[in-house]
Amino acid sequence: MLNGEGSFTDRKYNQLQTDFRVEAVAANILKYYDTQANIYIKRIGLNDRAYLKDIKGITTSSYDLDEENIIIETYREGIYDYLPEGIFHPPSLGASSTNIDSVVREIRKQKAVEDDARKFFQPFELEFFYTHVSALLKESEFDAENKTNALLEFAxxxxxxxxxxxxxxxxxxxxxxxxxxxxxxxxxxxxxxxxxxxxxxxxxxxxxxxxxxxxxxxxxxxxxxxxxxxxxxxxxxxxxxxxxxxxxxxxxxxxxxxxxxxxxxxxxxxxxxxxxxxxxxxxxxxxxxxEKKDESFVLSIDNELNRLGYSTFL
Structure with a gap:
């Protein structure tokens, strides 16, 4: 749970007219809800991206009874999608067997191999993802609405x-x-x-x-x-x-x-x-x-308001 306000998955992270990027949603979670949140991104490919938004859904889970983790699924290609076909499993659907059950088993087998390959590349994809999120958080420090002095210190x-x-x-x-x-x-x-x-x-x-x-x-x-x-x-x-x-x-x-x-x-x-x-x-x-005030002239050693030629004239 985040800040005791209910699960983040219950919140509306996208509207009909919006299509927020995964990095923007993750950066806002870290900035406004929980700076120590564990966020994982899961790339599921571009098959349905043409008519859907960048984010498929946001779920939470706990591994080994540990802290709550936020999982964001996105319609993006991963490292696995950029590699040539057949690296992790040879093509086998062109076999002479036409048994429907065997074809279904082979499809499920290849799907399991694909899932394992995606999990293998997930740590590298998460590093790319965290780099993008860190860049957004750093950029937000220089926003005009930000109350920090990061922009002033830089200048x-x-x-x-x-x-x-x-x-x-x-x-x-x-x-x-x-x-x-x-x-x-x-x-x-x-x-x-x-x-x-x-x-x-x-x-x-x-x-x-x-x-x-x-x-x-x-x-x-x-x-x-x-x-x-x-x-x-x-x-x-x-x-x-x-x-x-x-x-x-x-x-x-x-x-x-x-x-x-x-x-x-x-x-x-x-x-x-x-x-x-x-x-x-x-x-x-x-x-x-x-300014012209009737009671502006007060003689005092520590008073910086009385300046000859500025507030006091002879």
Whole structure:
């Protein structure tokens, strides 16, 4: 019995519109019912597979009064079916005898030899079966609905900076990473990505790029070295027509302000993301919008909520 909820054979493992694979059913038994269950697969050939499902039936049995074993019969070919005919028993139905009883006895004899041959190959087939089940169980660890941190641990090995931020933000980023290639260079998708990752509204506006560098740093213009429109402009600094990006983040709750302070691990990760999906030719400026509360300013040494320029202004 499994978990004291009755025999598994009493449950409906297939519906009219479903045809589950044997490996999927076995993996669910091990994952949701009994991790120590003994499961055996019995391949009975493809004779009836054309109009039936992959699983013929699920039964339970106990050998030598031992623990309960789950036996799953499936319409699949085994190693025996792939071997040439006549390896385990020579053909004998073509004999001159036409006695019906002798023919029936010979058929039963060959059937018994076939059953013994299938039992001989069953340990090898079970190893293949367990390999497939183990692969499914390992794959299920990386599902989005799985509550384990297997996917996060795997990502941390490739991207160690994830270990420096809080687990909630790291999980959100890991699940968004498969779609990050669609975000790159797309302003609207960058806003959606950052909003989902930061869990706060994000808006990107454009700022004109201002050029202040000049070749004539001493203030003496040498016309031979000056370039009109680049370093020789009567009005001084100028806008060259390019646009930089202003990333407006907020409203940020007060209990999350410390994550956006320069030098924090979360801020470093945020800058790395900017470098990945923003154009190389633009400069990134940030504008953090914090909550407006009447009683937000409280002087305290241990309080990380009061930050000059973020939540407190002069």
């Amino acid at each position: 941390c090995e490739l991207w160690p900076v994830l270990r420096k931020i809080d687990q909630k933000s790291a999980k959100i980023l890991v699940h968004i990473l498969p779609f990050i290639h669609e975000v790159r260079g797309n302003k609207n998708w960058i806003e959606k990505f950052l909003s989902a990752f930061l869990n706060v509204p994000v808006n990107i506006s454009f700022l004109p790029n201002t050029v202040e560098e000049q070749d004539d740093k001493e203030g003496i213009t040498a016309l031979g070295n000056a370039r009109l429109g680049v370093t020789f402009i009567p009005t001084g600094k100028h806008m060259d027509g390019d646009r930089n990006w202003m990333i407006n983040i907020g409203t940020i709750p007060y209990d999350e302000i410390h994550r956006y302070i320069p030098g924090s691990s979360f801020r470093e990760l945020l800058r790395e993301l900017y470098d990945f999906f923003t154009p190389v030719s633009v400069k990134i400026f940030e504008n953090f919008i914090t």
